[in-house]
Amino acid sequence: TAPTYVDICHRAALMYAFACLVLQQLALHSRWNDTVNLWAVAVPIVFFASAVLTYAIHGVLKDTDNQLQRPHKLGTKTLPTAMIRVYMLSLAAGEIGGLSVLLAGVI
Template sequence: MDDLISPAVALAVLASGVFLLIGLLTGIWKYVAIMQSEKARAPYYVDIAHRASLLYASAALILAALAHFSVWPAWVNWWAVLANVVYFALAIGTYVIHGVLKDTDNQLRRPHRLGAMSLPSMLIQLFMWSLIIAELGGTLVLLAGAWQFLWPQVM
């Protein structure tokens, strides 16, 4: 049975399940916050954490499918999936932290707030550029690998 799927596919499917679970749990948090709010609103980043988790769960399944069809070696697919999954998790974690702290409605607005602290703009920029490179790069690698396998079957 262990030969049926690659480690990259397994990682993506498991990450999808974890992100779905986080989406469900943050959905409960969101509901409770709405019910306790005079304006019937959850904190901004509680809502974002909920929605992002559900979207990343679906995205991880797409990565699993791309990794499954990719012609690249298993280690290439593994790193491409891992790059995406790590940054998906870091993004969700950031949203949860801002949701708990209720410190901002825009984490990219300057000064960059984290509770009572201000974070250096360079730190945020480096993180965002590394996220862009990892997610876009990892996805392009998987898509190129899947494309090579699937395109001849389309034609």
């Protein structure tokens, strides 16, 4: 069997691909101008890509089966808890915020 994060990377990439199609359709029907729609789509996609990249790195390194478990490992290094917290809060805000802007533009 594949390492845990190789499986997670694969599944997440498939789900994020579908999410990108949803964002695209929302942007097409949004009443906001192109610049607003671009940012509302780009921010979540950047976070989607960064999440998949993180999963791939953990899969290659085989360093954890839970990236949110303390201490936060990346290979032989330990990442600061504050860094992980800020990243996760930014990810949630970026993904939810982008979707919210697009939904507001459609409704």
